[in-house]
Amino acid sequence: xxxxxxxxxxxxxxxxxxxxxxxxxxxxxxxxxxxxxxxxxxxxxxxxxxxxxxxxxxxxxxxxxxxxxxxxxxxxxxxxxxxxxxxxxxxxxxxxxxxxxxxxxxxxxx
Amino acid sequence: xxxxxxxxxxxxxxxxxxxxxxxxxxxxxxxxxxxxxxxxxxxxxxxxxxxxxxxxxxxxxxxxxxxxxxxxxxxxxxxxxxxxxxxxxxxxxxxxxxxxxxxxxxxxxxxxxxx
Numbered sequence: 001x002x003x004x005x006x007x008x009x010x011x012x013x014x015x016x017x018x019x020x021x022x023x024x025x026x027x028x029x030x031x032x033x034x035x036x037x038x039x040x041x042x043x044x045x046x047x048x049x050x051x052x053x054x055x056x057x058x059x060x061x062x063x064x065x066x067x068x069x070x071x072x073x074x075x076x077x078x079x080x081x082x083x084x085x086x087x088x089x090x091x092x093x094x095x096x097x098x099x100x101x102x103x104x105x106x107x108x109x110x
Numbered sequence: 111x112x113x114x115x116x117x118x119x120x121x122x123x124x125x126x127x128x129x130x131x132x133x134x135x136x137x138x139x140x141x142x143x144x145x146x147x148x149x150x151x152x153x154x155x156x157x158x159x160x161x162x163x164x165x166x167x168x169x170x171x172x173x174x175x176x177x178x179x180x181x182x183x184x185x186x187x188x189x190x191x192x193x194x195x196x197x198x199x200x201x202x203x204x205x206x207x208x209x210x211x212x213x214x215x216x217x218x219x220x221x222x223x224x225x
Contacts, residue, residue, distance in 0.1 A: 041218075
């Protein structure tokens with residue numbers, strides 16, 4: 001079946017450093033969504049990208065959707081301790097469901 | 111609005127027991143889904159529903175049943191609990207019948223341990 005691969009699995013950064021997580025799919029995705037899950041919490045929607053080559057920014061977060069609609073990235077500039085959590089990408093599959101990547105767990109050392 | 115609510119928050123079962131995880135939403139969403147989250151495995155879709163009276167299987171449906179008699183409620187039944195079903199279970203809903211088209215709202219989760 002369709003799969004969305006996400007790397008890295010873990011990332012440890014010093015506060016103030018940048019962070020990037022990547023998603024790749026073997027098939028074309030209808031869209032890509034990003035979620036953040038704080039430790040002990042539930043996933044919370046961050047953003048959706050639909051168009052080929054789309055780039056969206058939310059303060060220090062930059063989201064990109066690849067030209068072929070098979071890959072995406074989330075970049076955080078100058079991480080803060082409030083950025084700690086697991087970031088998931090989720091691609092729109094052929095049956096209309098979301099296919100989640102396994103997530104990147106970000107830890108930030110003050 | 112309460113959003114998506116789940117009960118119970120925690121549950122411990124013995125192997126072979128059955129139970130129902132409750133999920134309700136008050137946003138009049140068409141699409142509802144159940145995911146399980148295991149360490150290092152991300153979120154895997156168990157069952158989903160695109161409206162009252164309609165359910166379908168996701169990626170990992172074995173050992174689980176669902177029903178959708180109303181728009182608001184989407185319970186998940188474990189027929190005969192097994193240790194492999196120890197996990198965190200999330201219910202989610204979204205506005206459109208295609209769950210991938212809009213943001214999904216997640217409930218707080220149920221942490222289930224099967225001994």
